[in-house]
Amino acid sequence: MTEATMRGKQPSMADVARAAGVSAQTVSRALRDSPNVNAETRRRVLAAVEQLRYRYNGAPRLLSSGRSFTLGLVLLQSGGYYSRSAVTAGVEAAAGQAGYSVSIATIAELDPAMMEKSLLKLSDQGVDGIIIAVPLISVTKRMEDITRDIPTVTVDGSRTTGARVLGIDQHEAGRLATQHLLDLGHRQVWHVAGPDEWIEARQRRQGWQSCLAAAGIDAPPPLEGDWSPESGHRQGQILAMIPEVTAIFVASDEMAFGVVRALRERGRAVPGDVSIVSVDDIELAAYCHPPLTTVRQDFYHSGAAAVALLLGTEDAGESAAQPSLIVRASTAAPPSR
Template sequence: MADVARVAGVSAQTVSRALAGHPNVTPSTRAKVMAAVEELGYRRNNAARMLSSGRSRTIGVVTLQTNFYSRAAVTSGIENAARDAGYAVSTATTASLDTSAIEGALSRLADQDVEGIILSVPLIHTSERIEQLTRATPTITIDGSRTAATDVVAVDQFMVAKLATQHLLDLGHETVWHVSGPREWLEAARRREGWQAALETAGRSVPPPLEGDWSPGSGYRNGLVLAHIPDVTAVFVASDEMAFGVVRALHEAGRRVPEDVSVVGVDDIELAEYCSPSLTTVAQPFEQMGALAVAGLLRHIADPDCAPDTVPVEPKLVVRASTRPVGTNGDTAPGTQSGTSAASARP
């Protein structure tokens, strides 16, 4: 730091303030400091900085060990927002949603002296140890679950399902079938409840839900079942990735989408717009959720005594080509099959 100060022609204290983003440092002085940093290849020693300040400037994230797009997008939002705030991110992955696995991930982050933790996993069950860890370290959850001490950033999954189901009912379908996520996931349970409530409110029959595991393969297997039920004309699928599999199976069985069966997914991942047909879906702003979680966590770090809060995030219906009003453009009537095969739904 003394070398940087010498090259920039400022004091070591000014260098420290410039690197910390202090508001009293002018833009021209900060530019000189950063130019000297670049010239000298200076890197701050985080271990020494933690010893001098008593702060790690690190946020911990607990996430599921998976290749699901939604988890990666949330983590990206967290990392970008943390970096902008001058924080590093340490990630602890868990291979399952068992309480003991989540306890282990939280403990690993606590051992690193992170200043706060974002739980980016469904907290199905809590435990005394989880309660202790989240009381000791400011914590925010992203999926709607919470402990006594956690703040929450959450999309209303009940509303997600109602938006999707009502869209299909408004298109003239008599009822809507559902391919749900795994029973133990809170998001899946709330979407199932919202789908059922929308049908019951409209006075429609509620078909038995089919269950997937979020993967395209599970969607494909359930799509083959749906393809052989003639009365199926509309399907709400609990994730876009499962919806890709459902559409592929319907096409292979000769059920056209959307002429014979309309399909709605959830998430609005990047591939949704490019599958065939493009997928109608309920968008969840994953990166925004990550950024909101960081902002809330930093507030909690600054004021550990603040009361736990819930930050709602609004879902949005995105209408594309995989849904269409019943009976338009030569479509077959509900309960009949076209027999005409279409292109694969693979993106």
């Protein structure tokens, strides 16, 4: 009886790798008839496949006949400089380790026609798989057809019927941030949200609302930004003029930078007068003044994990990853009245 059988599930590529005494990447290459795998290694891999009765399913099956050794990555031009670069770095590193190059297509805005054009471009290039790192607000038939014919993974929680999903639990991110402020003794938490067309923004806002509701608190109207520090600064100027504001949950670190500046410009100290929690934990968050309390998301790991899920080189799964709260100096108990 195999270990996979004992676990009560179909054997994975990782099981095949263990049985053959090679890496999962080598199994992937062997099953695609890569010239970089010698005959003896390929024989061991195929013997392990037969012994374990390993079957392709989903993306791995479609990738078994891949020819271009290129993966496509779709990004939005705006939406956070750090997150784009970190996701790209993770995708390129994991793809390169598996013997793949990466072709990047960017779209200027969340428009179905632009998304279609980017997916068609990657399809015409003959990519073996696609990673979509932008939300799919509206899915067209052509997008469905492409992502059904070409193995596709989305990393933001949205999906087509043919795509697999690798996401972070954004609802939990919003709840963690809000609960931290309530635990410090704040009686209300205001919110600077991301753009509503982003699934992450909606889920973080829902986590904030549900946390307040569980505490018996009516949520105030959220203020919407566009992920940029400029938009955070605009909304921060509004919040700075509301005396009862003592705690703000900001949907991204970059917007939080703008909120902190706006509060200071209005003579309100962070965290002496107002506590701030944000989301992402980009590298600059630790060097903000004061350093930001934030909910960590590992964009690099998300990019690498998307490649692993696409190529079937590990048991990546499709459940949402759990974020973690990083407490720094931007939060404190509310000021005494």
